[in-house]
Amino acid sequence: MIPFLDLKAQYQSIKSEIDAAVLGVLGSGQYILGEEVARLEQEFADYCNVKHAIAVNTGTSALHLSLLAAGVGPGDEVITVPFTFVATVSAICYAGARPVFVDVEPVTLTMDPAQLEAKITPRTKAIIPVHLYGQMADMDAIKAIADHHRIPVIEDACQAHGAQYKGARAGSIGASGCFSFYPGKNLGACGEGGIVVTNSDDQAKTMRMLRDWGQEQRYHHLLKGFNYRMDAIQGAILRIKLRHLEAWTEARRAHGRRYSLLLGGSPNLRTPVEVADRRHVYHVYAIRSRDRDELQRVLSAEGIQSGLHYPIPVHLQKAHADLGYQAGDFPISEAAAREVLSLPIYPEMPTWHVDQVAAALEYAYVS
Missing domain, CATH: 3.90.1150.10 (Aspartate Aminotransferase, domain 1)
Structure with missing residues (x-):
């Protein structure tokens, strides 16, 4: 049989590195966020050539927090594509906004910029192009329209770790970029995981609070937040895998x-x-x-x-x-x-x- 994907083969190729990383976390007693996750955040930010990375529990959570940090809420509209995994749209709904669809173009199956402007209304508060199958959408054209209307672009890069557009890494062009570390992804955890990258100090600060119950410091809840934290074991595993x-x-x-x-x-x-x-x-x-x-x-x-x-x-x-x-x-x-x-x-x-x-x-x- 020829499998569609063989996660065991990848594990066997770096087994000693993964095992040592996991045992290190188990021995540390620090299982949620912590040093391993903080190091992953810095290393992934460096990889994407951005200032900040905020590790979370899923790619869906990454999208959700990006929308909230961009100010999206009930009554707003967010433009995306219908040819994507449902999580893209679910995150919009989690924020209380309404998804508005633009068709894809026939070659890359990513957002068709020629159809984008016609879907913008006074209620449009964000645009989410999806970098499908590992290839980025036409970001220059999408950003030009978005910037003209002063609408933030949130990149759904959940399938595009390491993809590039005119030399720029996926996630580094929009207001933020969202990645999934689901096991089958190009960079996959041994469980669930996700991350947001951004160059905005304010958005990074907001998302760090939102992922951890809205806390600025322990028991000081400034925002109504969520339990979207990354496990330390996943952070350690992803640090090893990022090197490969x-x-x-x-x-x-x-x-x-x-x-x-x-x-x-x-x-x-x-x-x-x-x-x-x-x-x-x-x-x-x-x-x-x-x-x-x-x-x-x-x-x-x-x-x-x-x-x-x-x-x-x-x-x-x-x-x-x-x-x-x-x-x-x-x-x-x-x-x-x-x-x-x-x-x-x-x-x-x-x-x-x-x-x-x-x-x-x-x-x-x-x-």
């Missing part, structure tokens, strides 16, 4: 290039496009085909796992029917939802597995 992230990213990129080389001539199949001024980090390698379901069946029959990211856009999810959208409102997102198929990709994946996946897909079109 660039090597893992280059391995992912090599697999992505090989897939594109092998599949580029396949009929009725579209491979991902890496835009010239961006660094794609291939959190997901998603092909597109009108025969998606049949291709997935063929892969499964060959013992090859695959994924669907995402088969139902958020505006058509029952949980968000109250927003009033209908089928046909966002045709590019809806077409992508019918066509995308995510192939196995992870740093430790043997090259011959890439070749075998590609061969199975080619066989599907000639058999």
